[in-house]
Amino acid sequence: MRTAYTADQIRGAEHELMARLPEGTLMQRAATGLAAVCADLLGRVYGKRVVLLVGSGDNGGDALYAGERLARRGAWVGAVLAGSKTHEAGLAALMRAGGRVVERDALERADLIVDGLVGIGASGALREPYRALVEEANAARGPIVAVDVPSGVDAGSGRVEGPAVRARVTVTMGAYKTGLLVDPGAEHAGTVELVDIGLGAHLPDPDVAALTGADVDVLLPRPGNESDKYRRGVLGVAAGSDTFTGAAVLAVGGALRAGAGMVRYAGPGAPVAQVRAHWPEAVVTELERPSIDDVGRVQAWVLGPGLGTGDWAHEVAAQVLASSVPVLIDADALTLVARDRGLLRRPAPVLITPHAGELARLIRADRDDIEAARLEHARRAAAELGVTVLLKGSTTVVAEESRPVRVNVTGTSWLATGGTGDVLAGVAGALLAQGLSCYDAASCGAFLHGLAGRRAAEGAPLTAADVATAVPAAIRAVTGGGRLS
Numbered sequence: 001m002r003t004a005y006t007a008d009q010i011r012g013a014e015h016e017l018m019a020r021l022p023e024g025t026l027m028q029r030a031a032t033g034l035a036a037v038c039a040d041l042l043g044r045v046y047g048k049r050v051v052l053l054v055g056s057g058d059n060g061g062d063a064l065y066a067g068e069r070l071a072r073r074g075a076w077v078g079a080v081l082a083g084s085k086t087h088e089a090g091l092a093a094l095m096r097a098g099g100r101v102v103e104r105d106a107l108e109r110a111d112l113i114v115d116g117l118v119g120i121g122a123s124g125a126l127r128e129p130y131r132a133l134v135e136e137a138n139a140a141r142g143p144i145v146a147v148d149v150p151s152g153v154d155a156g157s158g159r160v161e162g163p164a165v166r167a168r169v170t171v172t173m174g175a176y177k178t179g180l181l182v183d184p185g186a187e188h189a190g191t192v193e194l195v196d197i198g199l200g201a202h203l204p205d206p207d208v209a210a211l212t213g214a215d216v217d218v219l220l221p222r223p224g225n226e227s228d229k230y231r232r233g234v235l236g237v238a239a240g241s242d243t244f245t246g247a248a249v250l251a252v253g254g255a256l257r258a259g260a261g262m263v264r265y266a267g268p269g270a271p272v273a274q275v276r277a278h279w280p281e282a283v284v285t286e287l288e289r290p291s292i293d294d295v296g297r298v299q300a301w302v303l304g305p306g307l308g309t310g311d312w313a314h315e316v317a318a319q320v321l322a323s324s325v326p327v328l329i330d331a332d333a334l335t336l337v338a339r340d341r342g343l344l345r346r347p348a349p350v351l352i353t354p355h356a357g358e359l360a361r362l363i364r365a366d367r368d369d370i371e372a373a374r375l376e377h378a379r380r381a382a383a384e385l386g387v388t389v390l391l392k393g394s395t396t397v398v399a400e401e402s403r404p405v406r407v408n409v410t411g412t413s414w415l416a417t418g419g420t421g422d423v424l425a426g427v428a429g430a431l432l433a434q435g436l437s438c439y440d441a442a443s444c445g446a447f448l449h450g451l452a453g454r455r456a457a458e459g460a461p462l463t464a465a466d467v468a469t470a471v472p473a474a475i476r477a478v479t480g481g482g483r484l485s
């Protein structure tokens with residue numbers, strides 16, 4: 001599990017640790033780690049031109065001491081002093097090692113730029129002259145290594161207001177910051193390298209967490225020797241309409257590929273014919289009227305993709321939500337629930353899987369505000385609605401009250417195409433039916449769906465059906481395949 005913290009949490013831990021160590025120890029550890037990453041990126045250090053962007057705080061101090069180390073290894077190191085003051089000891093150390101203070105035009109010819117403008121001490125959008133420096137650095141040919149967080153990215157949330165550094169690598173000190181895992185911050189951070197400065201034992205419970213393949217491997221249900229199709233998890237899918245048939249096919253496909261023991265599909269004539277044609281494995285019930293009585297027993301439901309939002313859909317939704325098993329609510333069913341929030345009062349768990357627009361309707365917020373502060377809004381929705389929230393988008397996040405938000409680090413922008421959400425609903429629904437909690441089903445589902453998307457895309461466009469097809473390969477990649485008994 002990769003865990004991340006807010007700036008305040010990091011500061012608290014640093015204070016505890018600093019009190020036990022000689023002054024300056026942490027900064028020296030930080031600078032050593034930073035210089036090592038810069039050296040790796042440069043290949044040969046001797047003779048290379050390194051330009052440090054130095055702000056007025058300790059972030060600039062880290063950059064100056066790393067510059068000292070690179071200068072001692074023969075690099076030409078110039079510091080652009082941007083702040084109202086400068087870390088004096090750090091600047092003196094750089095000077096002793098042969099570094100110099102330079103003007104900003106040195107950026108143009110830099111082989112490497114070190115962004116030490118602001119770190120966790122920043123507040124609000126960058127001010128001048130930092131803004132202009134960031135824009136010049138982003139336009140320069142040399143790669144940027146950001147110190148702790150890319151300047152312009154809010155460390156605690158990933159929010160970006162105005163210009164922000166686009167780093168090749170971010171070298172972060174002591175622990176990951178939340179803003180490095182959540183877009184748009186994550187996108188600005190490039191590859192994130194963690195430098196251990198001894199903070200571990202002093203850190204509180206994390207603010208957010210990101211599953212790794214190994215975590216998903218542990219969480220995924222495995223069919224045991226005594227498993228039969230019923231015990232492996234039966235998923236009901238109430239999706240599709242005579243107008244939208246594809247959503248039903250894709251949701252059922254995602255569920256079958258993600259290991260549901262059985263999928264029971266219920267819907268009207270047109271999607272029933274399509275599901276039958278595509279998935280002979282599914283048990284299909286054609287609904288003559290909006291009643292799910294004849295569908296048979298299920299351990300969880302997926303409700304909503306392509307369902308429509310009329311009276312028929314409302315009746316089906318009300319019946320599914322009146323059942324006593326977990327329900328994943330997606331797409332059209334989210335519109336129904338936004339209109340009639342009373343539907344959410346039910347005895348069993350609910351997982352909702354909105355994108356920002358759908359969430360905006362559910363919690364009466366502005367879509368752009370949600371996009372800009374995804375974590376905050378997902379948390380708010382989980383608390384207000386009393387459900388688990390999987391908010392889809394550039395970084396998919398999963399929120400549940402009193403748990404760290406899980407952010408998904410797999411995925412690819414090629415997934416932003418029609419129908420992939422239906423596949424995700426099927427995948428996460430299958431995991432719910434196999435007994436995972438909403439929190440684990442959502443986060444493992446997002447992880448596998450993202451990985452399947454990457455495998456299906458390999459840098460080129462994909463279709464939602466390709467993603468469903470790639471789900472078993474994604475599962476194999478995290479489980480190693482052989483361990484499935």
Ligand SMILES: NC(=O)C1=CN([C@@H]2O[C@H](COP(=O)(O)OP(=O)(O)OC[C@H]3O[C@@H](n4cnc5c(N)ncnc54)[C@H](OP(=O)(O)O)[C@@H]3O)[C@@H](O)[C@H]2O)[C@@H](O)CC1
Pocket residue numbers: 014015018026027030055056057058059060062083084085117118119120121122123124125126127128130147148149173197
């Ligand atoms: N603590 C530790 O143990 C360790 C900390 N470490 C390092 O220290 C970093 C934190 O250092 P920090 O606290 O000095 O804050 P920092 O991020 O350098 O910036 C603060 C200054 O920036 C300015 N400023 C703020 N907002 C601004 C804006 N919008 N636009 C423009 N300017 C703005 C403001 O300056 P002023 O405006 O007052 O001149 C403020 O005083 C941390 O990220 C890590 O790199 C490591 O060495 C490991 C050990």
Ligand SMILES: [K+]
Pocket residue numbers: 059115116117118119146147148149150151
């Ligand atoms: K920085």
